[in-house]
Structure formats: structure tokens, C-alpha cells
Amino acid sequence: MSPQSQAKSPEALRAIVAGTLANFQHPTLKHNLTALKALHHVAWMDDVIHIELQMPFAWQSAFEELKESASADLLRLTGAKAIDWKLTHQIATLKRVKNQAGINGVKNIIAVSSGKGGVGKSSTSVNLALALAAEGAKVGILDADIYGPSIPTMLGTEHERPTSPDGTHMAPIVAYGLASNSIGYLVTDDNAMVWRGPMASKALMQMLSETLWPELDYLVLDMPPGTGDIQLTLAQNVPVTGAVVVTTPQDIALIDAKKGIVMFEKVDVPVLGIVENMSMHVCSQCGHHEPIFGTGGAEKLAAQYNTSLLGQLPLHITLREDLDRGQPTVVSRPDSEFTQIYRQLAGRVAAQLYWQGEVIPSEISFRAV
Numbered sequence: 001m002s003p004q005s006q007a008k009s010p011e012a013l014r015a016i017v018a019g020t021l022a023n024f025q026h027p028t029l030k031h032n033l034t035a036l037k038a039l040h041h042v043a044w045m046d047d048v049i050h051i052e053l054q055m056p057f058a059w060q061s062a063f064e065e066l067k068e069s070a071s072a073d074l075l076r077l078t079g080a081k082a083i084d085w086k087l088t089h090q091i092a093t094l095k096r097v098k099n100q101a102g103i104n105g106v107k108n109i110i111a112v113s114s115g116k117g118g119v120g121k122s123s124t125s126v127n128l129a130l131a132l133a134a135e136g137a138k139v140g141i142l143d144a145d146i147y148g149p150s151i152p153t154m155l156g157t158e159h160e161r162p163t164s165p166d167g168t169h170m171a172p173i174v175a176y177g178l179a180s181n182s183i184g185y186l187v188t189d190d191n192a193m194v195w196r197g198p199m200a201s202k203a204l205m206q207m208l209s210e211t212l213w214p215e216l217d218y219l220v221l222d223m224p225p226g227t228g229d230i231q232l233t234l235a236q237n238v239p240v241t242g243a244v245v246v247t248t249p250q251d252i253a254l255i256d257a258k259k260g261i262v263m264f265e266k267v268d269v270p271v272l273g274i275v276e277n278m279s280m281h282v283c284s285q286c287g288h289h290e291p292i293f294g295t296g297g298a299e300k301l302a303a304q305y306n307t308s309l310l311g312q313l314p315l316h317i318t319l320r321e322d323l324d325r326g327q328p329t330v331v332s333r334p335d336s337e338f339t340q341i342y343r344q345l346a347g348r349v350a351a352q353l354y355w356q357g358e359v360i361p362s363e364i365s366f367r368a369v
């Protein structure tokens with residue numbers, strides 16, 4: 001029998017596709033795609049194989065790599081003329097710290113924190129959120145950085161104000177497909193500065209639960225910098241799924257990043273890994289790379305705390321300029337190498353969240369409004 005007629009039997013075709021998928025290796029896969037039951041649908045029609053994968057975490061970039069690496073083998077093994085690939089996401093809701101109840105509409109909360117200010121936590125949060133969306137997820141961002149709410153500026157929404165359709169809840173501001181809320185939409189900088197710890201954490205908890213989030217796979221929480229009382233209260237009380245710690249390679253930032261990891265460990269929030277920002281200065285004139293804050297620190301830190309280095313972002317003027325004009329690089333330069341790094345980071349964060357978590361099988365999300 002020719003490969004073509006063999007493959008036309010649904011069982012044989014499924015076996016060939018499943019076998020090929022099982023061989024695909026990728027850093028986001030702890031178990032292979034067949035073990036993950038990712039093969040949702042396979043059919044043969046007019047010499048074209050239709051393959052649909054369904055993934056429990058955001059996986060678009062890896063899917064493109066799969067198509068590149070598996071298509072030739074599948075065509076050869078089946079004799080088909082073409083493959084029609086499709087990826088859908090059914091993103092899993094994962095167990096939250098201390099089995100806390102979730103926030104209406106929100107499947108998973110990812111806290112982005114830093115041990116000290118100015119290391120690029122907000123830049124990372126906003127580009128990570130947009131990269132998760134580019135990877136196929138429904139995403140929101142809550143700017144909890146009470147002393148320097150910069151997300152509205154970074155999203156170009158600083159002049160917008162949330163409305164309240166029912167007089168109690170707030171409708172988030174949507175920019176680039178991202179649902180956002182920020183203390184910056186509600187108060188002027190001067191007012192926020194005088195908030196004491198308990199008042200600040202109470203306001204943030206309220207913003208989290210009283211925003212009318214649309215159905216979200218991931219809500220990125222841009223935490224206030226540092227490891228003080230507000231941060232600890234938030235880490236304890238927000239139903240977080242996992243945390244990402246942002247640092248620069250500088251010793252002083254690394255010492256503070258350690259404190260961040262220890263803080264999350266203390267309250268049982270899983271640390272998904274470390275992001276090293278401003279890893280390397282890239283000159284916009286000549287492209288020369290210079291490690292002005294040192295090298296290798298975040299990698300060592302990750303190894304020391306048995307966590308992973310999720311990504312390394314260069315220090316580049318373009319990244320800052322894009323944020324300053326309210327058009328983050330991930331959306332304004334989708335084909336740039338910076339966007340590629342952020343998307344790789346998003347893929348790793350989503351995968352790490354899934355593999356180290358426990359799936360909540362059938363949580364019904366409801367909105368009590």
C-alpha cells in the first residue's frame with residue numbers, strides 16, 4: 001500500500017501524527033505533546049491533513065516552530081499535498097496560593113516584582129502582558145505600583161479614566177487588547193505618595209476585586225517595588241498563581257532580588273523564575289554590546305534558589321522610547337528581536353506556570369454583579 005492510502009484511514013493517520021508530535025522537543029514542554037493530549041483533531045480531506053492542537057498554556061511561538069520542524073516529515077510519511085495547522089488555546093486555571101478563591105473572570109494571576117525600584121519591573125510587566133497576548137492568551141494588567149504608577153503612560157492611556165457602569169465596580173481601560181487598571185487612573189501622583197501601608201494594600205485589594213475584568217487567562221500584577229509590608233500583605237492576600245522577579249545584573253539589585261524570592265517563598269507563592277533586565281547595553285549607533293551592570297549574576301542567583309532564568313533583556317534606547325510614547329515595543333515592533341525575546345519570555349512564563357502548578361479541573365467563573 002502507498003503511504004497515502006495507509007494514512008487515509010483515520011486511525012493510521014492519527015497514529016502517524018501523534019508519533020510525529022511525540023518527537024517534538026521544546027523548552028516549554030516537560031512532557032511531549034501526545035502525553036499532554038494536545039492533539040485535538042486530525043482529519044484527511046482532499047489530500048490535505050487538517051491538524052488542530054489545543055494547548056493549556058499560551059504557546060503560539062512554539063507552535064510556529066513545530067510547524068517548521070514537523071511538516072516535512074508528515075508530508076513524507078503520509079503522502080499528503082499540504083497540512084492545514086490550527087492552534088487553539090484552552091488555558092488551564094491553576095491552583096492559587098493557599099487554595100484561595102479566584103477573582104471573578106480571572107484564571108491566573110502572575111505577580112511581577114522587584115527587590116528594588118528602577119530595575120525595569122513595569123517595563124517588563126507591560127511587555128510581558130502584551131507578549132502573552134501575542135502568544136494567544138486573553139490578558140489583563142493591574143498596576144499595583146502605588147508610588148510610581150507608570151503603566152498608564154506606557155500604554156498611552158494616562159488621560160483616560162475608568163467608568164463605573166453600576167456605581168460600585170470599575171470598567172478597565174483597554175489598550176492594545178489589554179484590559180488595564182491602575183492607581184494612576186484614579187489619583188494624582190501627589191495623593192498616592194502619602195498613602196500609608198495598610199491604606200495602600202487595602203486600596204490595591206479593592207482595585208483587584210472591584211474591576212470588571214473580562215474573561216482573562218492571565219492577569220499580570222505589577223507589584224510595588226521592594227519587599228516591605230505592602231508587598232508582603234499583597235503576596236499573602238492576592239490569590240496569586242506564581243511570581244516573576246525582575247533584576248538587573250548589578251550586585252546591589254541581585255541582593256534585593258534575593259529578598260524578593262525569599263519573601264514569596266515565605267508566603268508559599270511559587271517563584272516561576274528571574275528576568276534579567278538591562279543585561280547588556282546595546283549601542284544604538286554601532287550595535288556594540290557592553291555589560292555595564294556586570295554579567296552572570298542572575299544566572300547564578302537562579303541556580304542558587306533552584307529557579308530558572310526566564311529571560312534576558314538588553315538595555316536599549318528603543319525600549320525606553322517606545323514606552324515613553326505609550327507604544328510598547330511588543331506591539332509597535334512586532335518583528336523586532338526585542339519582541340522575540342519578550343515572546344520567548346512569555347512562552348516560558350506560561351509553560352512554567354502550567355508545569356509547576358496543579359490544574360483546577362472545572363472552575364466555574366461567575367460574576368456576582
Ligand SMILES: Nc1ncnc2c1ncn2[C@@H]1O[C@H](COP(=O)(O)OP(=O)(O)OP(=O)(O)O)[C@@H](O)[C@H]1O
Pocket residue numbers: 114116117118119120121122123124145148150224225277278313314315316317318319320321323324
Ligand atoms: N531594558 C531597558 N532598556 C532601556 N530602558 C529601559 C529598560 N528597562 C527599563 N527601562 C527604562 O528605565 C526606566 C525605569 O523602568 P521601569 O519604570 O520599568 O522600572 P521599575 O522597576 O518599574 O521602577 P519603579 O518600580 O521604581 O517604578 C523607564 O524609563 C524605562 O523605560
